[in-house]
Amino acid sequence: MSGAGLPVTARGLARGFGGPPVLRGLDLHVPAGQFLAVVGRSGSGKSTLLRLLGGLDRPDAGRVTRGGGDEAADARTRVMFQEPRLLPWASVLGNVAVGLGAKPGPDGEARAREALERVGLAERASEWPEGLSGGQKSRVALARALVSRPGLLLLDEPLGALDALTRIRMQGLVEAAWRRDGFTALLVTHDVSEAVALADRIVLIDGGAVALDLAVDLPRPRRRGSGAALESAILDRLLDPSARPAS
Amino acid sequence: MQGSMSEVERRAAPPTGGGSASRAAAPGRTGAAAAGRLGRSRHAGWLLPAAVVAAWQVASSAGVLSDAVLPAPSAVAAAGWQLTRSGELPHHMGVSFLRAVAGLAVGGSIGFALGLANGLSRLSDRLTDTTLQMARNVPHLALIPLVILWFGIGEEAKLVLVALGVFFPVYVNTLHGIRTVDPKLIEMGRCYGMTRFALFRRIVLPGALPSVFVGLRFALGVMWLTLIVAETIAAQSGIGYMAMQARDFLQTDVIVLAIAIYAALGKLADGVTRSLERRCLAWHPAFRA
Ligand SMILES: Nc1ncnc2c1ncn2[C@@H]1O[C@H](COP(=O)(O)OP(=O)(O)OP(=O)(O)O)[C@@H](O)[C@H]1O
Numbered sequence: 326m327s328g329a330g331l332p333v334t335a336r337g338l339a340r341g342f343g344g345p346p347v348l349r350g351l352d353l354h355v356p357a358g359q360f361l362a363v364v365g366r367s368g369s370g371k372s373t374l375l376r377l378l379g380g381l382d383r384p385d386a387g388r389v390t391r392g393g394g395d396e397a398a399d400a401r402t403r404v405m406f407q408e409p410r411l412l413p414w415a416s417v418l419g420n421v422a423v424g425l426g427a428k429p430g431p432d433g434e435a436r437a438r439e440a441l442e443r444v445g446l447a448e449r450a451s452e453w454p455e456g457l458s459g460g461q462k463s464r465v466a467l468a469r470a471l472v473s474r475p476g477l478l479l480l481d482e483p484l485g486a487l488d489a490l491t492r493i494r495m496q497g498l499v500e501a502a503w504r505r506d507g508f509t510a511l512l513v514t515h516d517v518s519e520a521v522a523l524a525d526r527i528v529l530i531d532g533g534a535v536a537l538d539l540a541v542d543l544p545r546p547r548r549r550g551s552g553a554a555l556e557s558a559i560l561d562r563l564l565d566p567s568a569r570p571a572s
Numbered sequence: 573m574q575g576s577m578s579e580v581e582r583r584a585a586p587p588t589g590g591g592s593a594s595r596a597a598a599p600g601r602t603g604a605a606a607a608g609r610l611g612r613s614r615h616a617g618w619l620l621p622a623a624v625v626a627a628w629q630v631a632s633s634a635g636v637l638s639d640a641v642l643p644a645p646s647a648v649a650a651a652g653w654q655l656t657r658s659g660e661l662p663h664h665m666g667v668s669f670l671r672a673v674a675g676l677a678v679g680g681s682i683g684f685a686l687g688l689a690n691g692l693s694r695l696s697d698r699l700t701d702t703t704l705q706m707a708r709n710v711p712h713l714a715l716i717p718l719v720i721l722w723f724g725i726g727e728e729a730k731l732v733l734v735a736l737g738v739f740f741p742v743y744v745n746t747l748h749g750i751r752t753v754d755p756k757l758i759e760m761g762r763c764y765g766m767t768r769f770a771l772f773r774r775i776v777l778p779g780a781l782p783s784v785f786v787g788l789r790f791a792l793g794v795m796w797l798t799l800i801v802a803e804t805i806a807a808q809s810g811i812g813y814m815a816m817q818a819r820d821f822l823q824t825d826v827i828v829l830a831i832a833i834y835a836a837l838g839k840l841a842d843g844v845t846r847s848l849e850r851r852c853l854a855w856h857p858a859f860r861a
């Protein structure tokens with residue numbers, strides 16, 4: 326398995342659900358291996374964009390191209406949802422193995438174990454997910470997303486429900502995996518400081534399009550608070566009353 | 573939690589008196605401990621039936637209960653022993669058991685298959701669900717006259733009635749189980765590259781299983797009820813038939829024996845379902861052994 330990231334390109338994406346359109350002609354190019362954070366007000370269409378980029382939903386207009394745009398790109402795309410979405414009837418290890426896809430191969434179990442080890446849950450492999458804490462479930466979901474060495478990882482606020490400490494730990498795990506495997510990462514988040522801590526680039530979605538596109542030129546590993554100026558600039562833009570409110 | 577409590581207790585106990593002495597001094601706590609032990613015991617459920625049988629035996633022996641109303645448990649046991657030796661009881665029990673199992677197998681598998689079909693295919697659902705929901709509201713025992721007219725009082729009649737009775741609970745609950753599988757899990761499976769068959773086997777079926785078991789439990793109740801009625805009305809063998817014959821000869825002990833056997837068979841079926849549930853639903857917190 327190559328660890329190379331998949332580039333993603335969206336051209337003129339439009340999507341609505343009956344009311345006013347949520348996305349209106351959004352253009353976005355994410356180069357291979359980039360860590361992109363998507364921020365925006367609640368209801369601005371971040372999840373809608375992520376679902377379109379991940380192929381979970383179809384646009385009304387426009388197109389999404391992942392990698393070469395072939396079937397292989399589908400198998401190399403992984404999504405981490407807002408909830409862990411673990412199968413309650415499969416063991417922790419079985420849940421990680423789901424990430425191997427339709428053809429796990431002969432070394433599938435060993436790879437699932439390795440992925441579980443990376444998130445520090447090797448000794449819980451044979452348990453039911455029900456007995457895990459919220460943070461541990463998120464780690465299993467992360468192991469499941471990473472076990473197949475994806476080229477593109479889409480994260481829709483997967484850490485939203487975690488306490489501050491667990492969150493920081495998970496951010497560390499995500500960043501470490503990204504640095505090691507070199508996948509393209511797209512993180513939707515409410516938390517601007519999380520975006521500044523992790524991303525190479527931050528885009529702000531407003532009015533159905535990219536309203537702000539900022540590079541984060543901070544050396545890694547980043548210290549907490551090192552991007553305070555950038556963070557407050559984005560927050561100001563998010564809270565700006567003169568900007569159009571999200572429909 | 574419990575460990576730390578006793579730790580505190582031990583430390584709070586006066587140095588001269590041991591922990592057991594101070595505990596014996598508090599009868600309320602001893603009673604609570606006994607109740608706790610009882611609650612954890614697997615056999616606690618048999619306490620009440622055993623007490624009822626004992627009280628009943630005492631009342632019969634003391635002459636409070638007349639034999640014509642309710643024979644003593646010992647008399648019922650004696651009747652059971654005698655009928656077992658004559659081979660009558662095993663024969664009737666075997667016949668009833670086979671009828672129950674055959675009816676459950678036929679009706680249950682049709683209900684399960686149709687539940688799956690209608691849960692998975694919109695076309696199948698459109699075609700059949702309305703009809704089935706209408707038929708569900710007809711009490712199946714109302715069909716007894718028609719079934720006897722069609723099949724006489726042979727085995728087919730009993731099979732049809734039991735199968736009809738168990739069909740609906742299994743069908744309705746299988747369908748409900750499939751419809752209520754978490755769509756978020758299905759979306760996850762799809763986006764992680766599961767084929768349609770893998771989605772069914774790994775997400776839809778296990779997700780629907782708890783509900784299928786609820787249907788099976790309902791079906792078992794309906795199965796015995798139907799069988800008792802059918803055997804009482806139209807049969808020449810089986811426990812129900814044995815009880816009806818005993819009525820003609822005023823053998824209350826055999827009648828009570830038949831009732832006790834139904835209770836025992838019902839309990840057995842329940843036990844089998846429970847162990848199946850514990851095996852198939854081990855992941856479910858409600859079925860942890
Ligand atoms: N499946 C759907 N059906 C109907 N409306 C939808 C659907 N998905 C999204 N919407 C609507 O689209 C708009 C954008 O939703 P989306 O979930 O993309 O927002 P978001 O930016 O992710 O918000 P949040 O930060 O609260 O998660 C909302 O108004 C929402 O009601």
Ligand SMILES: [Mg+2]
Pocket residue numbers: 371372373
């Ligand atoms: Mg969202």
